[in-house]
Amino acid sequence: MSYLKLDAIDKRFGNVAAVSGLNLEVAPGECVAMLGPSGCGKTTTLRMVAGFEDIDGGEIRAGDRVLSSKAKNYYLPPEKRDFGMVFQAFAVWPHLSVFENIAFPLRIRKLPADEIRRRVDEALRHTNLTALADSRPDDLSGGGKQRIALARALAIRPKVMLLDEPLSSLDPHFREEMRFEIKDIQRRLGFSILYVTHDQSEAMALSDRILVMKQGVVQQIGSPRDVYYRPANRFVFSFIGLSSFLRVRFTGGRMQVDDLALPFDAVDEAPAELVGVGEGVLAVRPSDVDFVDEGGLRGTVRRRSSLGEIVDYQIAVGSQTLRVQKTRHEPGPQVGETCGVRFAMSNWYPLTDASEG
Amino acid sequence: MTGSFRFGTPQILFGLAVAILVIFVAVPVLLIFFNALWVNGSLNIADMVKVLSERETYKALINSLILASGVTVTGTIVGTFFAWLVTRTDLPYKGAMKVLFLVPFMLPSFIGALAWKMLLSPRSGYINRFFIETLGFPGPIFDIYTYQGIILVETMYLFPFVFIQVCGALERMDPTLEESARISGADLFTITRKITIPLVAPSILSGALLIMLYSMAHFGTVAMLGIEAGIYNIPTLIYERIHQSAGSFAAIRTGTVLSTVLVIAAALIIWLQNRVLSKGRYQIIAGKSFRPTEIRLRGLRLPLLAFCIAYIGFTIVLPTTTIFLVGGLKTYGLPIAVENMTFDNYHHILFEWDLTRDAIWNSIGLGLAAALITMFAGVIISYVIVKMKVPGKGLLEFLGMLPFSVPGSVIALGVILAWSGKYGINIYNTIWIILVAYIARYMAFALKANSAALEQVHDSLVEAARASGATMWQALRDIVIPLVRPGMVAAFFLIFLPALRELTVSVLLYGPTTRTIGVAIYTLNEDGETVYAAAMAGVALIIIVTAEVVVKRVFKIEK
Ligand SMILES: Nc1ncnc2c1ncn2[C@@H]1O[C@H](COP(=O)(O)OP(=O)(O)OP(=O)(O)O)[C@@H](O)[C@H]1O
Ligand SMILES: [Mg+2]
Numbered sequence: 051m052s053y054l055k056l057d058a059i060d061k062r063f064g065n066v067a068a069v070s071g072l073n074l075e076v077a078p079g080e081c082v083a084m085l086g087p088s089g090c091g092k093t094t095t096l097r098m099v100a101g102f103e104d105i106d107g108g109e110i111r112a113g114d115r116v117l118s119s120k121a122k123n124y125y126l127p128p129e130k131r132d133f134g135m136v137f138q139a140f141a142v143w144p145h146l147s148v149f150e151n152i153a154f155p156l157r158i159r160k161l162p163a164d165e166i167r168r169r170v171d172e173a174l175r176h177t178n179l180t181a182l183a184d185s186r187p188d189d190l191s192g193g194g195k196q197r198i199a200l201a202r203a204l205a206i207r208p209k210v211m212l213l214d215e216p217l218s219s220l221d222p223h224f225r226e227e228m229r230f231e232i233k234d235i236q237r238r239l240g241f242s243i244l245y246v247t248h249d250q251s252e253a254m255a256l257s258d259r260i261l262v263m264k265q266g267v268v269q270q271i272g273s274p275r276d277v278y279y280r281p282a283n284r285f286v287f288s289f290i291g292l293s294s295f296l297r298v299r300f301t302g303g304r305m306q307v308d309d310l311a312l313p314f315d316a317v318d319e320a321p322a323e324l325v326g327v328g329e330g331v332l333a334v335r336p337s338d339v340d341f342v343d344e345g346g347l348r349g350t351v352r353r354r355s356s357l358g359e360i361v362d363y364q365i366a367v368g369s370q371t372l373r374v375q376k377t378r379h380e381p382g383p384q385v386g387e388t389c390g391v392r393f394a395m396s397n398w399y400p401l402t403d404a405s406e407g
Numbered sequence: 408m409t410g411s412f413r414f415g416t417p418q419i420l421f422g423l424a425v426a427i428l429v430i431f432v433a434v435p436v437l438l439i440f441f442n443a444l445w446v447n448g449s450l451n452i453a454d455m456v457k458v459l460s461e462r463e464t465y466k467a468l469i470n471s472l473i474l475a476s477g478v479t480v481t482g483t484i485v486g487t488f489f490a491w492l493v494t495r496t497d498l499p500y501k502g503a504m505k506v507l508f509l510v511p512f513m514l515p516s517f518i519g520a521l522a523w524k525m526l527l528s529p530r531s532g533y534i535n536r537f538f539i540e541t542l543g544f545p546g547p548i549f550d551i552y553t554y555q556g557i558i559l560v561e562t563m564y565l566f567p568f569v570f571i572q573v574c575g576a577l578e579r580m581d582p583t584l585e586e587s588a589r590i591s592g593a594d595l596f597t598i599t600r601k602i603t604i605p606l607v608a609p610s611i612l613s614g615a616l617l618i619m620l621y622s623m624a625h626f627g628t629v630a631m632l633g634i635e636a637g638i639y640n641i642p643t644l645i646y647e648r649i650h651q652s653a654g655s656f657a658a659i660r661t662g663t664v665l666s667t668v669l670v671i672a673a674a675l676i677i678w679l680q681n682r683v684l685s686k687g688r689y690q691i692i693a694g695k696s697f698r699p700t701e702i703r704l705r706g707l708r709l710p711l712l713a714f715c716i717a718y719i720g721f722t723i724v725l726p727t728t729t730i731f732l733v734g735g736l737k738t739y740g741l742p743i744a745v746e747n748m749t750f751d752n753y754h755h756i757l758f759e760w761d762l763t764r765d766a767i768w769n770s771i772g773l774g775l776a777a778a779l780i781t782m783f784a785g786v787i788i789s790y791v792i793v794k795m796k797v798p799g800k801g802l803l804e805f806l807g808m809l810p811f812s813v814p815g816s817v818i819a820l821g822v823i824l825a826w827s828g829k830y831g832i833n834i835y836n837t838i839w840i841i842l843v844a845y846i847a848r849y850m851a852f853a854l855k856a857n858s859a860a861l862e863q864v865h866d867s868l869v870e871a872a873r874a875s876g877a878t879m880w881q882a883l884r885d886i887v888i889p890l891v892r893p894g895m896v897a898a899f900f901l902i903f904l905p906a907l908r909e910l911t912v913s914v915l916l917y918g919p920t921t922r923t924i925g926v927a928i929y930t931l932n933e934d935g936e937t938v939y940a941a942a943m944a945g946v947a948l949i950i951i952v953t954a955e956v957v958v959k960r961v962f963k964i965e966k
Contacts, residue, residue, distance in 0.1 A: 100586075128589045129589050129591070143584060203590075
């Protein structure tokens with residue numbers, strides 16, 4: 051069952067296709083994060099859902115209500131959509147007190163005074179702002195302002211919250227704290243969240259599903275585990291977490307990196323169509339590579355740098371380079387030494403990936 | 408510096424700065440206060456009150472208040488509305504409209520007043536005559552010689568103060584402030600009322616106070632349109648008194664008392680404005696964000712465009728055209744028709760008549776001289792204020808900025824008190840007294856431009872020069888001056904352009920051969936030489952607009 055439904059959404063700015071053919075369903079109480087590099091169309095998507103941008107194709111629905119429809123040429127204005135929205139730059143109104151900021155959407159809806167007071171108090175409580183109700187927003191820190199914005203969005207008890215990089219203007223310390231608070235409030239109140247970020251750890255920590263975009267095209271929608279462990283293509287693999295790629299060839303039932311045969315039986319794991327093509331890309335997370343004394347794929351340590359808790363290696367394998375990360379407690383080779391590596395986890399992708407947008 | 412006192416470049420600069428400000432600014436202003444408050448060698452507030460409670464002075468005070476309040480209210484409404492229209496809506500040709508709304512800033516309002524007098528004076532105004540003679544109206548449709556008439560004309564020229572401020576605030580405002588109200592359920596009208604207007608209120612207020620400041624001290628429009636109907640404000644009454652009585656003691660006293668009131672009121676407004684600017688401004692500036700959603704005017708789009716064009720046509724094109732056409736009439740009052748037109752008036756004032764030719768050269772000469780002197784004085788004083796760590800520089804700064812809050816008529820009166828022989832120098836009735844007054848009047852402009860430029864020049868640049876072996880004087884000449892050159896150029900034009908169209912100061916100080924362009928137009932009009940006044944105003948408009956356009960071009964190239 052889905053509540054919010056985006057169906058084949060297109061959006062162009064002049065000649066630039068900001069979003070193409072985007073499909074997404076958000077279930078009640080679900081948190082979906084939109085992740086992708088700068089300019090990939092995340093904000094645009096969110097603003098189309100909010101109603102600030104109209105759409106050049108497709109349809110957006112919430113429950114049984116049509117919000118935007120190109121075919122019907124119908125657009126419900128933002129003020130009628132009953133969503134909560136939090137912006138990156140807080141957007142709290144400096145001329146109104148904290149209480150009045152939160153009461154604003156309720157006053158617009160002409161709720162009775164005691165109901166307004168009750169709901170604002172509730173929103174203040176959820177965001178730990180009760181003591182500051184009568185302050186002026188400009189007297190609060192960035193974190194405090196973002197709490198006001200959150201409380202204001204909560205006040206109307208929306209079914210859907212739209213958040214556009216709500217934490218990126220905060221100090222790193224606050225960011226983590228607020229991340230858990232948002233998740234906590236969501237658990238208590240049960241609304242859906244559509245969340246834009248380009249911080250992948252934020253997306254991993256908060257969301258039930260992650261949508262990865264590139265240049266306006268969806269690359270993958272899946273659970274954080276799926277997106278991390280089973281990236282749909284090379285782009286997603288490299289965008290989420292650290293990555294290292296090796297070009298491989300399949301000849302006579304064996305797999306080779308340059309002239310070096312992989313001694314272990316990796317071909318079985320590789321998808322048959324890649325084996326058929328004869329070439330592909332082996333993708334690994336640097337932390338999923340293990341050093342072995344005997345056997346393995348042989349290489350030479352070219353660089354070894356300590357990043358505190360973690361030691362980072364560059365291993366020359368044939369003419370290519372493999373990146374490996376181990377904790378400082380694990381033994382590892384020194385610069386110039388020869389070593390063997392094995393892959394605890396790996397993925398294979400075609401050399402040129404049609405699924406990438 | 409060692410303990411013993413050395414006399415070097417810093418001391419010369421400091422002494423020079425103090426001397427310039429004391430002689431040109433402090434003495435005239437202090438003389439005003441002294442003459443207003445001291446009678447026969449003792450402080451006499453009661454006499455000041457007596458002067459103020461005389462019927463005419465009292466009336467002038469009230470009139471200043473009425474006119475300034477009226478212009479402030481109308482100017483603020485007009486300015487805010489147009490600013491909103493060109494920044495927040497999908498009005499067609501917004502960019503061009505924005506530029507056009509700023510044109511009145513360039514034009515002298517007394518020329519506008521002259522044009523409106525020719526259009527809407529109750530008996531001879533062309534519009535009124537058209538309605539009475541052609542359409543058969545029983546009387547004039549609008550009498551410009553009234554409070555409403557004066558407020559209307561001043562509004563046309565002063566509303567850009569609010570327009571500029573509000574445009575700036577609306578353009579810089581973070582659009583998500585409005586979007587978050589929208590997603591909260593508010594429609595565009597509610598957002599404008601509850602979010603947008605309150606957030607830009609400090610900018611509106613600060614623009615409104617500027618209008619008030621200028622309107623209260625404004626001479627030209629009231630002189631052109633009010634005197635006929637007996638409407639005097641403070642500056643026009645000062646002018647009237649000084650002129651009628653040729654410097655009698657009673658007239659001077661009334662003048663100084665009125666001036667004191669004017670200075671106090673102006674200081675109050677400036678103080679309020681500073682408070683609004685420093686405390687009231689919200690942090691509403693956008694970071695990275697989208698262009699704000701434009702309000703769709705829908706069916707109102709074309710009517711509002713037509714309204715803007717009509718407004719510009721009515722307030723800029725119509726008066727300007729009227730000036731040039733009347734300037735070409737054989738006799739004032741003739742219908743505007745080809746057979747009644749001639750170039751003789753223009754030829755006469757440009758090539759034959761000494762009075763007008765002198766006026767043009769006087770204005771240009773005064774403008775250049777005042778701009779040059781004030782520019783250099785401004786560099787020296789700004790340098791002392793910004794860069795030298797000397798005691799008493801706060802006082803220098805105060806003195807330098809004082810003319811901002813001292814209206815032109817007050818400066819002129821102060822200069823009369825100081826320079827007409829009582830203290831050894833008599834330059835009354837010469838061109839020099841106008842120059843002295845201009846220097847005082849425009850000093851603040853030069854200080855602002857030069858201080859801004861000097862603050863960009865880091866101390867280490869001078870220190871590096873000194874470390875390389877340059878004397879203080881060489882460091883100034885080779886490092887500081889070249890770096891502040893843009894500020895000096897700006898100061899020059901900030902003085903030269905307004906000096907070209909100046910009326911308030913020179914009208915109190917001119918002698919038989921020392922009319923300025925403004926005075927020439929004003930006196931020709933007074934003497935009933937309306938066509939010559941119009942022709943002269945036309946020539947003035949051409950000179951002023953050409954100078955403005957050339958300067959803007961040059962500045963663009965420099966940047
Ligand atoms: N109003 C607009 N007019 C023209 N182009 C726009 C507009 N808004 C967005 N774009 C373009 O659409 C594309 C998608 O922009 P969008 O803001 O959605 O990216 P984003 O994923 O949110 O990026 P970021 O991470 O930097 O916020 C970009 O190429 C952007 O330049
Ligand atoms: Mg964005």
